[in-house]
Amino acid sequence: MNYHAWDSIPKEAINLMYEKLEGKFELLRSNKVFMEYVNARLQSHWKRTRCNWSRHWKKNGGRTNPELARSKRKSDCREEAWKHMCDYWELEKTQKYSKQMEANRAKQVNISRGGSRSLANHTFQLTTPETHMPPSPLELYHKMHYNAAKQGWLNDSSRLEYENITQHKQAAMDKLVYEGITVTISIEHEIEKEAIKSVLREEENHTISMGAESSEQDTSENEVLKNKVIALEAKQKREKEKYEKMFEFISTKFPDFENTIAMETSDEVDGDNI
Structure with a gap:
């Protein structure tokens, strides 16, 4: 998990994965089609694991409260790996890229007929039995x-x-x-x-x-x-100030101005009521 792109993982680390698999399965290393399928499944599992950890980190407030998220380590993740991933997710560059990818996925129009099966599975199913040639x-x-x-x-x-x-x-x-x-x-x-x-x-x-x-x-x-x-x-604001200054000037020159206006307004109201 110290590598954040599958293609950047060195061959030595991939070989360690093979050795762990060989403890339970027989790997036909000479069969190119079979090994391509194995590699694709390893990559899929690696990516899915990182996605699950990332989802757990976000669910526990990773973007708003990273310290709390650090304390909520996922049970299937070793402490050292969790610390490393939290360091990576908290980077401004990582968060910016993550948000951009979320926006891109929301706009995605290029759909697929693959369904729930992985590309590796489709490749394996489409391989010619006689020649063992994949599509x-x-x-x-x-x-x-x-x-x-x-x-x-x-x-x-x-x-x-x-x-x-x-x-x-x-x-x-x-x-x-x-x-x-x-x-x-x-x-x-x-x-x-x-x-x-x-x-x-x-x-x-x-x-x-x-x-x-x-x-x-x-x-x-x-x-x-x-x-x-x-x-x-x-x-x-300028219109209001202009009106207030004009009203102040008229009130100064004609002291009874306000009373006159009030009386005229009252007469108009009484006339409407008749």
Whole structure:
């Protein structure tokens, strides 16, 4: 848990996970498809554990009362790991990123047909029994977002994203061919993985940028409205002061002015009542 991104975990730590698994299961390390499935399940469990701990931290006031949250350590988390995670969650950068991701997820439109099953599970199920070849990353993406028996693509966002991934892949393939490198199936799969990551990263950065622009626009509009209110209040204050000075001047020049106004107002009221 000292690493906050799965890809940054060193191979030595991954091997320790393998060794723990081998105490209960037989790992076919020479079977690439099987090990990819194992890695995906390990990553899924690692991510789910961190999410559960983070949810527990937030539920116990992590954002508003971090000291209280620290004292409410989750039962399945070692004290050292809990302290490290609390240090990480309390960082301003981490909290800012977390809130931005929550906002992004609320706006998410690119849905999937995967259901409750993980991508690793889908990959394992779609692996060809005879050749033990898994579906390519691009095939898996297509499977998760396209349904030929129904409406086709789930939405325009999925279709455009798939087209963008395909373009990224083709550009990378053309570059390797130009350099005289033979593209194997393994290399092609890696290219597709990088293309998908690149497109998803672009989408995420675009969403964050749009959110920032929207926030700046809202702030600008609020500032304009605030200035208008201030100007209107200042105008009303000037009118009130002008009226008070004029009334004071008339009262000084004509001492009976207030009594005259009061009598006229009383006569008007009595006339209305007749």
